[in-house]
Amino acid sequence: MLSFFRKIRQKLLNQHRITQYLAYAAGEILLVMIGILLALQVNNWNEARKTKLTEEAILKNLVQDLTADSISYQSNLAALAKINALHQVLYEIGVKGMDLEIENPNAIRLLILFNPVAMENDPFVASKISNESIRKEILNYSRTLKDLEETYAEFKELVENRIRIFLADQKVHQLSKWFEGEGVKVKGEITFDFIDKADLILLSKTPEFQQLIFEASVKSKNTEFILREVLSQNQKLKEVIQNELK
Template structure:
């Protein structure tokens, strides 16, 4: 096409048709400009396609991470609820006139205080995106804000779990230092055999702990903190579900 315009231009110059030459010169310039614009449009389209593909990869990876985190959180909520209920059952035993069986108290003690409550979400991809600045590749503003807020929420949950862990430690420490027997608990729950520990010749009873106001106070503080932790988990689960819904809406079929 450009060769065609050049030939016409040479002809007009030879024939001294200046006005027609200028007209065709302008046409040649317009053609070049159109070509440049088409090339830029193609480049932009390719760049947008690459960004879109990259975003889809991120979205699918984040969806996998948050689905795994949801499974972890569901299990953690179950464990925390079981711990909370066992602690309440111990308080109920303290209100009874007759002592319960030693094995019952031992089992409740293990159920209530043996498990650490700690949420460890799968956030490796999210943290990588934040650290590398790739979070900006998420075009949905609401989703991008939710992902940023998720990190702050996790820090808040960690502080709550730390406080719950401190209450659990207080109970175990009180129980140990007041002359009660962890070994009796292990024996009554079958854990001694698993650990290869021989049975006591004269088992020490832990039932006297049920008469202690200090023991009751520590358990009540644990129950309050455990319930507060559950409330935090409920809010966390709602946020997690909202993020998953946004991710699923952005992922192309």
């Protein structure tokens, strides 16, 4: 093909047809430019297609992680409900003098299993997404999750460094139940009470323990409130992503 074009150019030059030669040369340059532009366009299309496929894969993985997190959040809310219920019962027994039955006494030292994976697996995922709405929701979710992490850290510190130590000092743990009991766990749940209910009732009547219960209730309920916000943002983000993937 190139030799064919060279022959035409050479023929025009030999015939001293300068005007036609210049016009032909200009046309040949134009064809080359069109070819280059087409090649660039095809390359850009291929790159855009690869980018879209990569982004779709990122979004699908993110939805999977968000779904796993939402399941964990639901479990955390159930655990916090038990903790808050126990705090309320201990207040009513210790402060108001009511005769109530204590359920889940172990919850006095319980912490939730808080380990979200979506943002941990890819902290910079927002920068990899072209959709503005999705980026916005990812950032909203990340901010709410950060608030939860800070609030939960306060609750965790209180339980680990004050409540558990206080309970140990007061010797309310039933060691025989823990070390000699059978069927310790069913599906990850402890099936027996290793916190003595009678001792817990007595503690609930002491000002020192009442203050601990107050602090624990504030932090636990605050954790629950923000956790519900995180769960809502989680669902909203999943819906925005799923709409984009349709």
